[in-house]
Amino acid sequence: MIFVALLHAVNLGARRTVPMADLRALLTGLGLEDVRTYIQSGNAVFSAAPETDLRGRLEAALEAHFGFPVPVTLRTAHEWQEAARGCPAHLRDEPVVLAFPRDPPDPARVAALHGRDVTPERWEVVGQTLYQTVPDGVRTLRLSSGVLERTLGVKVTVRNERTVQAIAAMMDT
Template sequence: MIFVALLHAVNLGARRKVPMADLRALLSSLGLEGVRTYIQSGNAVFGAGPDPALRGRLEAALEAQFGFPVPVTLRTAHEWREAARDCPAHLRDEAVVLAFLRDPPDPARVAALRGRDVAPERWEIVGQTLCQTVPDGVRNMKLSSGVIERTLGVKVTVRNERTVQAIAAMLDT
C-alpha cells in the first residue's frame, strides 16, 4: 500500500525542525519503501504493508529521533486522491486549504463548529478532510487549525491546495 504521512507543526520556526533528508532516512530505517518527501512542511509518501500500529510507530520514532512529539496524520493513496478530488466545487472559486483531520470528528462537535461565525470563510467537511476558503489569506484565517482542533477535539494539519495536488501527482509517478 502507498501512504501519505503528514507531520503536524514542523519546520514552522526555529524550533521543531525536521530536515526532510533526515525524515527520509528515518522512514527508510523503519522498513518503509520508496520514501519521498515534498517541500519542508513534513509531507512524506511511502509504501508499507497494512499495519494498524503504523501511526504510533512513526510518532514514537519521530520523537526518539528529533526530541519532541510529532503528531502524524496518515492517508492511503486512495484516500489522498479522494481528498484532492472531492473538495466541493462551490468552495474552489477562491483560494482553498485542506485541513486533514487525524481522526473522525464527533457529529455534535461538527455542529458546534458550524455555529461559529467565520465569515467570509466558508468550509465543508468531506470524510476526514475539512475544505476551507481563505479569502483573507492563510495568516488571517478565522477557522485556524487551533480553532478546528479545540472545537472538533481531533488533531489537524493544514495543507494548501497546491501542496495537496502536488502530492496527488507524486502518487501517480
C-alpha cells in the first residue's frame, strides 16, 4: 500500500531540521519501500504493509533519530488523490492551501470554526481535508495552522496546492 507522510513543522528554522536524505534513510531502515521525498518541508511517499500503528512507529523513530518530537499525518494514496482532486469549485478563483488534520476533528469543533470571521479568506472541509483560500498570501492568514489547531483540537499541517499536486504526481510514476 502507498502512503504519504507529512511531517509537521520541520525545516522552518535551524532547530527542527530534518534533512530529506536522512529522512529517506530512516524510513528505508524501518523497512518501508520505494521511499521518496518532495522538497524540504517534510513530505514522504513510500510503500508499506498496512499496520495498526504505523504513525506511532514513524513518530517514535523520528524523535529517536532527530532528538525532537515530530507529529506525522498519514494518508493513503487513495486519500491523497481524493484531496488533490477535491477542492470545491467555488474556492478555485484564488490560490488555495490544504490543511491536513492529523486526526479527525470533532464535528462540534468544525462547527465552532464556522463561527470565526476570517474574511477575506474562505474555506471548506471536504472529507479529511480543509481547503482554504489565501487571497493575501500565507503570511497574513487569519485562519493559520495555529488557529486551526486550537479551534479543532487536533494537530494540523498545511501544504500549498502545488505541493499537493506534485506529491499526487509522484504516486503516478
